[in-house]
Amino acid sequence: MSQNETQEEKVPNIDVERDVGNFSYQTTYDYDAGKGLTEATIDYICDVKGEPDWMREFRKKALKVFNDKPIPLGWASEDLKTIDLDRISYYMAKGRPTRSWDEVPEEIKQTFERLGVPEKERAFLAGVEAQFDSESSYSSMKEELFKQGVIFVSSSEGLMKYPEIFRPWFGKVIPIGDNKYSALNSAVFSGGSFIYIPKGVKLKQPLQAYFRINAEEMGQFERTLIIADEGSEMMYMEGCTAPQYETSSLHSAVVELVALKGAKIQYVTVQNWSSNVFNLVTKRGLALEDAEIRWIDCNIGSRLTMKYPAVVLRGERARGEVLSIALAHDGQHQDTGSKMIHAADHTSSNIISKSISIGKGRASYRGMVQMPRHLKHCKNNTECDALLINTNSRTDTYPAITVRGEGNSVQHEASVSKVSEEQIFYMQQRGIPEAEAMSLAVNGFVNDLVREFPMEYSVELRRLIDLEMEGSVG
Amino acid sequence: MSLEISSLNVSIADKQILKDFNLTIPKGEVHAIMGPNGTGKSTLAKALAGHPDYTVNKGSALLDGEEIFGLEPDKVARKGLFMAFQYPVEIPGVSIANFIRAAVTARMNKEASDAFSATAYYKALYAKMDELKIPREFTARSVNEGFSGGEKKRCEILQMAMLRPKYAILDETDSGLDIDALRIVAEGVETMRGPDIGIVVITHYQRLLNYIKPDVVHVMYGGRIVKSGGPELALELEARGYGWVEKEFGALV
Numbered sequence: 162m163s164q165n166e167t168q169e170e171k172v173p174n175i176d177v178e179r180d181v182g183n184f185s186y187q188t189t190y191d192y193d194a195g196k197g198l199t200e201a202t203i204d205y206i207c208d209v210k211g212e213p214d215w216m217r218e219f220r221k222k223a224l225k226v227f228n229d230k231p232i233p234l235g236w237a238s239e240d241l242k243t244i245d246l247d248r249i250s251y252y253m254a255k256g257r258p259t260r261s262w263d264e265v266p267e268e269i270k271q272t273f274e275r276l277g278v279p280e281k282e283r284a285f286l287a288g289v290e291a292q293f294d295s296e297s298s299y300s301s302m303k304e305e306l307f308k309q310g311v312i313f314v315s316s317s318e319g320l321m322k323y324p325e326i327f328r329p330w331f332g333k334v335i336p337i338g339d340n341k342y343s344a345l346n347s348a349v350f351s352g353g354s355f356i357y358i359p360k361g362v363k364l365k366q367p368l369q370a371y372f373r374i375n376a377e378e379m380g381q382f383e384r385t386l387i388i389a390d391e392g393s394e395m396m397y398m399e400g401c402t403a404p405q406y407e408t409s410s411l412h413s414a415v416v417e418l419v420a421l422k423g424a425k426i427q428y429v430t431v432q433n434w435s436s437n438v439f440n441l442v443t444k445r446g447l448a449l450e451d452a453e454i455r456w457i458d459c460n461i462g463s464r465l466t467m468k469y470p471a472v473v474l475r476g477e478r479a480r481g482e483v484l485s486i487a488l489a490h491d492g493q494h495q496d497t498g499s500k501m502i503h504a505a506d507h508t509s510s511n512i513i514s515k516s517i518s519i520g521k522g523r524a525s526y527r528g529m530v531q532m533p534r535h536l537k538h539c540k541n542n543t544e545c546d547a548l549l550i551n552t553n554s555r556t557d558t559y560p561a562i563t564v565r566g567e568g569n570s571v572q573h574e575a576s577v578s579k580v581s582e583e584q585i586f587y588m589q590q591r592g593i594p595e596a597e598a599m600s601l602a603v604n605g606f607v608n609d610l611v612r613e614f615p616m617e618y619s620v621e622l623r624r625l626i627d628l629e630m631e632g633s634v635g
Numbered sequence: 636m637s638l639e640i641s642s643l644n645v646s647i648a649d650k651q652i653l654k655d656f657n658l659t660i661p662k663g664e665v666h667a668i669m670g671p672n673g674t675g676k677s678t679l680a681k682a683l684a685g686h687p688d689y690t691v692n693k694g695s696a697l698l699d700g701e702e703i704f705g706l707e708p709d710k711v712a713r714k715g716l717f718m719a720f721q722y723p724v725e726i727p728g729v730s731i732a733n734f735i736r737a738a739v740t741a742r743m744n745k746e747a748s749d750a751f752s753a754t755a756y757y758k759a760l761y762a763k764m765d766e767l768k769i770p771r772e773f774t775a776r777s778v779n780e781g782f783s784g785g786e787k788k789r790c791e792i793l794q795m796a797m798l799r800p801k802y803a804i805l806d807e808t809d810s811g812l813d814i815d816a817l818r819i820v821a822e823g824v825e826t827m828r829g830p831d832i833g834i835v836v837i838t839h840y841q842r843l844l845n846y847i848k849p850d851v852v853h854v855m856y857g858g859r860i861v862k863s864g865g866p867e868l869a870l871e872l873e874a875r876g877y878g879w880v881e882k883e884f885g886a887l888v
Contacts, residue, residue, distance in 0.1 A: 581724075582687070583724050584724050584725075584726055586684075586686055586687070586708060586724075587720065587723065587724040587726070588726070588734075588737075588738075589685075589707065589708035589709040589712065590684050590708050590709075590711075590712050590717075590718055590720075591709075591712055591734070591735075591737075591738035591741075591794060591798065592709050592712035592713040592738050592741040592742055592798065593709055593737050593738055593741050594707075594709045594741065595707070595709065597737065597741070598709075601726070601729050601733075601734070601737060602726060602729070604728070604729070605726055605727050605728030605729035605777065606727065606728055607728070608728035608729070609728065
């Protein structure tokens with residue numbers, strides 16, 4: 162129909178693959194540790210932030226571990242070697258916005274428009290505002306949180322103001338030496354959140370990083386620690402589906418969750434990286450008796466993402482769950498998965514992973530489930546499904562399941578599917594253009610997981626998948 | 636106004652199936668195409684719909700005067716040609732409601748699709764479902780996934796009713812075994828039948844025509860139509876089988 166053709170022409174072809182890289186500006190920072198990483202870098206960070214001595218020692222110890230540990234090339238992508246650690250700036254912060262909305266590239270504005278990013282968030286995401294204007298939008302909510310005794314601050318503020326809660330758990334779920342990149346984060350982290358939910362407090366609204374974000378917090382080495390005290394419940398959301406103003410190509414975050422007896426934590430991540438970013442993240446939760454930890458994770462883009470959210474099921478009847486969606490485009494590698502470490506009787510875990518490879522994109526699943534011999538009545542269910550869009554897309558599955566002892570049970574299912582030509586023809590016969598048909602099939606593939614995301618994220622996610630699918634066929 | 640197919644030659648993997656095929660379907664009429672297996676009935680449907688595996692070597696198909704060969708399948712569909720599949724394809728995770736909505740909005744320009752509210756859509760959808768006696772919970776299910784033969788047909792008929800094509804081709808070549816499915820297709824055709832639509836029902840067995848009264852019956856053999864007539868022709872085929880067709884027309888093809 163001719164109307165439709167005109168419509169197709171009107172919509173500009175936005176470069177959402179962003180193979181050309183992210184958008185960035187020339188920026189000067191008020192605080193800049195310079196390039197490269199030495200003890201002097203750490204002293205600079207500690208001095209600027211005014212951190213206590215114990216943290217300075219912690220960071221320096223971590224630096225040593227980082228330098229001593231080899232790049233994990235035994236199993237990980239060779240691509241890790243291409244990160245030039247001497248050319249990275251490890252700490253930059255600025256106080257004031259330095260550019261105007263007019264300087265934001267037109268196609269980025271259009272992408273915000275199409276994704277439906279709220280007006281007040283656009284300027285911040287584009288790097289136009291250093292400080293997200295959270296005071297006006299969220300002040301009433303903040304007040305309510307404060308009344309309930311909830312602590313929700315940046316990790317820097319957390320370690321200075323609340324050392325009695327912060328220090329006993331910090332670096333305990335993920336110790337410095339866990340892996341090379343958690344050591345790096347421990348050495349130079351800045352930004353990220355510290356959250357404490359008091360006993361029995363059940364938050365109805367999810368907490369979002371937007372509350373307290375500013376230029377420094379948006380760092381490449383975020384550090385988040387969440388402690389949910391006995392019987393409390395909370396949900397945390399990080400990231401966003403919009404393209405982000407990037408300062409660096411290396412992102413290495415550490416997230417530690419502690420769910421005390423009977424507590425529930427849900428941690429939701431949606432990340433959409435540009436294709437020059439290395440995203441090497443360590444995420445782990447500790448679940449005590451009757452506690453529950455759920456990681457809901459969506460990774461789109463990046464050159465290489467390595468992320469395996471884990472739950473250590475330390476107390477009886479603890480439950481752990483990881484739901485993850487990964488989408489890899491040309492030149493991108495999503496190496497994601499999950500670890501479930503059963504360490505008490507009657508613990509149960511569930512892993513559902515769905516990956517989509519488009520063009521030459523590659524998605525790998527790595528899973529680890531451990532149930533030692535002395536445990537009884539532990540259960541794990543693992544499902545990983547991969548969808549390949551083109552014949553040259555690639556997917557791999559590396560499950561490692563160690564189950565000892567009797568009375569423990571494990572289920573593992575894996576599938577690889579392709580969007581078939583007959584499916585596309587069927588949809589096209591109903592008048593749906595080929596690219597849109599492909600989007601529908603992909604959205605259908607992840608539909609049951611997308612439903613688990615909070616409403617606003619799931620809507621954005623669907624739009625984002627539509628954008629990613631444009632130009633992937635034909 | 637008609638769907639006019641002339642001198643159509645179609646091959647699949649270098650094997651010629653349709654040979655100088657001619658057929659005109661005027662709006663307002665229901666035609667049945669019958670014939671022995673392997674005579675090219677399904678090929679006709681798929682070639683018209685623009686299936687990439689079928690090569691049109693020669694011929695034309697004018698939909699109300701506009702050529703549809705050479706167009707992408709979705710454009711052919713938007714011009715008003717609907718094909719009910721013999722074996723509808725499963726699309727996991729996509730609900731019938733969302734699928735039909737995507738198909739309906741694909742026919743709108745941007746302003747109209749932006750203005751098309753969920754409420755308006757569901758009102759229209761539910762009205763059609765009531766008319767076709769389809770229960771409401773049906774639309775929440777994934778398209779054709781785990782459907783019985785009858786449910787798949789119901790889903791096809793619902794799509795046809797919502798998309799209001801100018802011409803519909805129902806490929807029911809092998810489905811003669813499922814009486815329930817046949818009845819659903821027949822009821823759907825009877826509901827849709829009217830001055831604004833031309834319908835072609837392709838079938839191997841006369842049984843389907845116990846429920847549908849076609850205006851014209853065509854007998855297809857060896858890649859072309861060899862005989863046309865009124866509904867009585869279907870009864871003749873039922874009584875005599877296809878053997879005589881082969882005897883009478885075998886030499887021609």
